Amino acid sequence: MAYMVDEAKGPSSFVKEPIPEEFMASYSPRSLFTPLLEERWPTDEWVIDKARKVAFIECGTNGNFAADEGIKPTCWSTLLVDGEPVGLVYRYAIDYLDDQDPETGSYFEIKKLRQLHVYLPAALYGRKEEIVGLVEEAMYVECDGPELPWVRGVVAEVEGYHLGSEYGRVKHHGI
Numbered sequence: 001m002a003y004m005v006d007e008a009k010g011p012s013s014f015v016k017e018p019i020p021e022e023f024m025a026s027y028s029p030r031s032l033f034t035p036l037l038e039e040r041w042p043t044d045e046w047v048i049d050k051a052r053k054v055a056f057i058e059c060g061t062n063g064n065f066a067a068d069e070g071i072k073p074t075c076w077s078t079l080l081v082d083g084e085p086v087g088l089v090y091r092y093a094i095d096y097l098d099d100q101d102p103e104t105g106s107y108f109e110i111k112k113l114r115q116l117h118v119y120l121p122a123a124l125y126g127r128k129e130e131i132v133g134l135v136e137e138a139m140y141v142e143c144d145g146p147e148l149p150w151v152r153g154v155v156a157e158v159e160g161y162h163l164g165s166e167y168g169r170v171k172h173h174g175i
Contacts, residue, residue: 001129003136004153005145014049014056014141032078033087033119033167034059047138055080056138079135086131087119087167090156097152106150111143113156119164128161 019041029041036042036059048055057080061073072091079086090113097108113135120128136154145151162170 001132001136001158002153002155003133003140005140006152012049012137012141012146013051014047014054014138016045016047016141019044019046019057031085032057032059033085033089034076034078035062035074036060047141049134049138052134053080053082054134054138056135056142058142077135079131079138081124081127081131081134084121084124085164086121086124086135087164088113088116088135089119090114090116095155101150104150106148108150108152110152111139111145111154113139113154115159116156117159117170118161119167120161121164125161125163132156132158 024041024044029039032042034042042059043057046055046057057078059076059078061075072093075088075090075092077088077090079088093112093114095110095112097110099108100106101108116132116135118128118132118135120131124131136156139154139156140146140151143151143154145154
């Protein structure tokens with residue numbers, strides 16, 4: 001799958017904005033997929049498409065590994081689809097292309113979600129491919145793609161789909 005700017009039918013309808021306080025008060029942060037084991041929100045901002053009832057929340061990395069040289073960090077995020085949490089565990093990477101943006105000289109880049117594990121509630125499991133497409137589009141906006149002309153797209157490399165109930169039995173620090 002991929003969300004590529006040159007192939008998109010129009011601009012993304014996702015927007016980056018603060019998470020409303022009333023939503024944070026009504027939704028348990030324990031329902032988010034995050035490396036933090038605390039009862040708090042990992043961020044106060046999300047990327048949301050209100051019409052499609054989808055929101056992307058970056059939930060953190062395994063900070064100890066992120067600081068160690070040569071060890072790639074693992075990232076956690078949550079995609080809310082119709083209020084249901086979808087867990088995303090992946091390695092974030094960037095592939096640089098040979099061409100450059102003529103105005104800035106920055107090399108064009110494709111953001112990558114490598115070794116992506118998707119944890120779905122049973123009610124959403126049949127929509128797994130659609131959900132990965134939503135993740136790619138939301139991540140494009142999260143990475144400021146609409147404002148940065150050298151960001152050309154996002155590619156999710158799915159390693160596995162799982163039921164959300166399986167999440168607690170898996171350790172992802174080394175994917």
